[in-house]
Amino acid sequence: EPEVTQTPSHQVTQMGQEVILRCVPISNHLYFYWYRQILGQKVEFLVSFYNNEISEKSEIFDDQFSVERPDGSNFTLKIRSTKLEDSAMYFCASSADQGWGTQYFGPGTRLLVL
Amino acid sequence: AQSVTQPDIHITVSEGASLELRCNYSYGATPYLFWYVQSPGQGLQLLLKYFSGDTLVQGIKGFEAEFKRSQSSFNLRKPSVHWSDAAEYFCAVGVGEYGNKLVFGAGTILRVKS
Numbered sequence: 001e002p003e004v005t006q007t008p009s010h011q012v013t014q015m016g017q018e019v020i021l022r023c024v025p026i027s028n029h030l031y032f033y034w035y036r037q038i039l040g041q042k043v044e045f046l047v048s049f050y051n052n053e054i055s056e057k058s059e060i061f062d063d064q065f066s067v068e069r070p071d072g073s074n075f076t077l078k079i080r081s082t083k084l085e086d087s088a089m090y091f092c093a094s095s096a097d098q099g100w101g102t103q104y105f106g107p108g109t110r111l112l113v114l
Numbered sequence: 115a116q117s118v119t120q121p122d123i124h125i126t127v128s129e130g131a132s133l134e135l136r137c138n139y140s141y142g143a144t145p146y147l148f149w150y151v152q153s154p155g156q157g158l159q160l161l162l163k164y165f166s167g168d169t170l171v172q173g174i175k176g177f178e179a180e181f182k183r184s185q186s187s188f189n190l191r192k193p194s195v196h197w198s199d200a201a202e203y204f205c206a207v208g209v210g211e212y213g214n215k216l217v218f219g220a221g222t223i224l225r226v227k228s
Contacts, residue, residue, distance in 0.1 A: 003157075004157065031214065033214075035216070035218075041220075042218050042219065042220050042221075043158075043204065043206075043216075043218040043221075044218070045215045045216060045217065048214060048215065056210060056215055058215075091157065091158065093158075095214065098212045098214055101214070102160050102163065103160070103214070103216065104157075104160075105150070105157035105158035105159070106157045107155060107156055107157045108157060
C-alpha cells in the first residue's frame with residue numbers, strides 16, 4: 001500500500017538554525033499538508049498546498065515557515081530560524097482530492113530545538 | 115471557533131470487551147468528521163469518516179462511529195477489542211471551504227489488558 005514517508009525521523013538543532021523537513025507524498029496525490037503536535041498538545045494544522053502554491057495557512061504559519069515542492073516527489077517544510085517553541089512532531093499528509101479526500105499521514109519528524 | 119473535545123485522555127478495557135471513545139465537536143456548518151488512530155512510531159491512519167448520509171459509518175478494523183447532530187457527537191465504537199487496538203485515537207473535524215483543514219481533538223490513549 002502506498003504511504004507517505006518523512007525524513008529525518010528525528011532532528012536536533014540549535015535555536016536560530018534553519019531546518020528543512022522532508023516528505024514524499026503518495027505519488028498520484030495533488031494536495032499536501034503539514035501539521036504539528038507539540039508534546040502534550042493537539043495536532044495542529046499548519047498549511048495546505050496545491051498546484052505549487054499555498055491554499056490555506058494557519059496563524060502559526062508565519063514568515064519563519066515556508067513550504068516547497070522542489071521536484072515531482074518531495075514536499076518540504078523549512079523553518080528559517082528555529083525557536084525553542086518550534087520543538088514538536090511535524091506530520092506531513094497528502095490527499096488525492098481536496099474536500100472529500102482522505103488525508104494520508106506520514107510517521108512524523110520529531111524536531112527538538114535546543 | 116471550531117473545536118473537538120475528547121473527554122477521556124486514557125481508557126483501559128479488557129481484551130474482548132466493548133469500547134466506546136467519545137468525541138464532541140463544535141462547528142457551525144455541516145461537519146466532515148474523522149477518526150484516526152496512531153500506533154507508536156506510526157503516522158495517523160484513518161479509521162473512518164463521515165460526510166453525509168447514513169449516520170452510522172463503518173470503518174476498518176471493525177470500528178464504527180455514529181454521528182449525532184443533536185448531541186454534536188461522533189463516538190467511536192468497537193464491539194470486541196483486540197490487544198492490537200492499543201493505540202492513541204484522534205477525532206477530527208474538517209473545516210474550511212473544502213473541509214480539508216483538520217481540527218483535531220487531544221486524543222484518547224487506549225490500553226488493552228489481557
